[in-house]
Amino acid sequence: MSTHTVTDTLTLLRRNLRHTLRYPSMTIGSVFGPVIMLLLFVGVLGKTLGAGLAGSHSGGYIGYIAPGIIITAVASGSMATAVAVCVDMTEGIVDRFRTMPISRVAILAAHVINSVLTTVVSTASVIAVSVALGFRPHADLAHWLAAAGLMLALTVSLTWLAVAMGLGCDTPEAASNAPMLIVFLPFIGSAFAPASSMPVGVRQFAEYQPFTPAIETIRGLLTGAPVGHNAVIAPAWCVVIAAAGYTWAVASFKRGRAH
Known part of the structure; x- marks a missing residue:
């Protein structure tokens, strides 16, 4: 990346950050939505839902659900990104x-970096509230770094996909709906209940969709649960999603709007 591209990216990033501070509604939803969800599932539904995990997870329901909510926070940031791009x-x-001597890559990269920074704040908020509610990770520094690396990789890959979706929508309203599948996929995974407890058809989908390996890897790294082959599958999904999102986004941006 040339110095010109880096300078343009930083300039446009400052613009996007000012817009985020000036119009914070979408950002507040992305940051605090997962926290509210955590409070609901742990404080209101935790006793009932946790009863089904008795004896199968040493950290209790908060230890099981916290990694799932962390990944949900990562996914939630895609909605604000798609809207901002649109x-x-x-x-x-x-x-x-386009009429100015600005790097074309910088225009998209600034949105990606802005979204990543927002998502970092969101996941940090979820982790802090989880600890306050009783979540006690057993991870050492190496495991925390590995978990942070996977969360960052997933954030970047989903952000590029959200950028592509925003470029493909004609209105901000449509852009806010486009990433809904991304936001809800963790619910049809192992975020809130083990995939093995689901009906056969749902279980197979839950086991092979992209978010379950990421959730299981984060859960294993933070709580000491078995990770197994998920440690390979989760990064592989990140690479596939990032490559697809980046290719789609760049192609859509070069093509421009038809009207």
Whole structure:
């Protein structure tokens, strides 16, 4: 990456950060939505849901669900990203950027970095509240770094996919709905209950969709639960999603809007 591209990316990143602070509603939802979900599942439903895990997970239900909510927080950031990209495309600012000597990659990269920073805040909030509710990770520094690396890789890959979705939508309203599958996929995984407890068809989908390996890997790294082949499958999914999202986003941006 050239110095020109880096400078343009940082300049546009400052612009996006100011927009995030000026219009914080989507960001607040991305940051505090998972925290509210954690409080609901642990404080209201935790006793009932945790009864089914008795004896199978030493950390109790908070120890089981916290890694799942962390991954849900990572997924939730995609909605704000898609909307922000679509707003830029539909309001004409990108057309103005195209007439200026600005790196084309920097326009998209600034959105990606802004989303990653927001998601880091969201996941940190979830971890802090989880600890306050009784979550006690057994991870050492190496395991924490591995978990952080996987969360960062998943964040970057999902963000590029969200950027591509935002570029493909005609209105911000459509862009807010486009990533809904990403947001809800952790619910049809092992975030809130083991995949083995689900009906046959649902169980097979839950086991092979992208989020379950990531959830199981984070859960294993933080709580000492077995990770197994998930430690390979989760990063592989990140690479596939990132490659697909980046290719789609760049192609859509080069093609521009048809109207």
